[in-house]
Amino acid sequence: MNSEKKKLEYGEVTKIACGDMNIRVYDTKDAIDDRVIILDKDGRGVVVELPAFRRNIEELAHYLEDENVTIEGKLVSYHAAGSSFLPDVKNYLTESAAKYNSTGGGAALIGNFAKAFGPEFDSSAVGSGEDLQGGEFEIAGIGLTIIPNGDAFEITIPDEKAVYMHMLGHDCHSIIAGPAHADAVIAGLQKYLDDGFELFLSAHYGPEDRSDVQMKISYIEGLKDIAARCSSAEEFSDAVKERYPGYSGENYLRMTAGMFFPQ
Structure with a gap:
């Protein structure tokens, strides 16, 4: 596994080269230690989870632009705060994730974080979007498997023997x-x-x-x-x-x- 790190003003990106695809992990270094996963191939990409703090939202958007990665979808599982991130890109959620982030435990966490961190935290949450079913799914030319669970969902990238969980x-x-x-x-x-x-x-x-x-x-x-x-x-x-x-x-x-x- 070949990887390289790039420090940004606030966060840091670990880029892992996997054949013709990249897996990038954006460490926001925010107050709740969030990561955003970016999968990209031939200039097309998808993000898994959202950055929730406004400075990270702006930073990650600029980074993707600089890297010439066009995001075609946002897979929102456990981290739905930060709806101002790439607002014109379609959101994808399972039924379980939509409930978790609208009325369940995720919604309660967002409310608590909004009180704790104030306006620097984008508490506007993604609670709906394209209905994401379990099983095989392809986006931006990347094959994924969606695995719903009691709260939201996990994701595998079979070709790269990789898995995402909360x-x-x-x-x-x-x-x-x-x-x-x-x-x-x-x-x-x-x-x-x-x-x-x-x-x-x-x-x-x-x-x-x-x-x-x-x-x-x-x-x-x-x-x-x-x-x-x-x-x-x-x-x-x-x-x-x-x-x-x-x-x-x-x-x-x-x-x-x-x-x-x-x-």
Whole structure:
């Protein structure tokens, strides 16, 4: 995997050359650690997720123009804030993503972020667009597979053995909503490994490989083990931080603790 990084004024782009296609990961370096995925081929492209802060919206639009990439669609899964980004480009959402971002958990997060960050955060959200069905899908000459889930959807790029999901990160905490959810996440990650996927993209972490996913599986199994030995959210959080020192995303750990040990 050949990659190169380009620093911009606010964020940074990692460009991965995959034959005749590029996979670009725009690290916004914003207050909520967002990434936007750009897939492009022969000057045509598609973005996965949106930048939510106005300075990133402007920066990414200028970058794509400078790189002569014409975006033909925006796949909106978990990050719908930032509708002012490329407003004339068609949005694509699954039914699950539309609900998540209009009335579900995504909408609640957008409301909280709008209060926290004020006008620099573009809280106008994409809640509708072209109905994206599960299964094979082609856009901008790029073949994808759309995988709807309970919240929104994941994406695979079969030709490049790549997959996009909301959250991964081998050395950061994740939101795990109890033992059943832990089992489901582990099963999903293991299936991607069993199916031979090699490049893992997510909305809050840089590109990762198979060894990173194995580390994530071990971490989630560790959460289950720790939870079985604890009797409160505080005890659980302390034990997780002791076993996994230096992990980022402590806010996610607090949320996980609350779901393993609800009041």
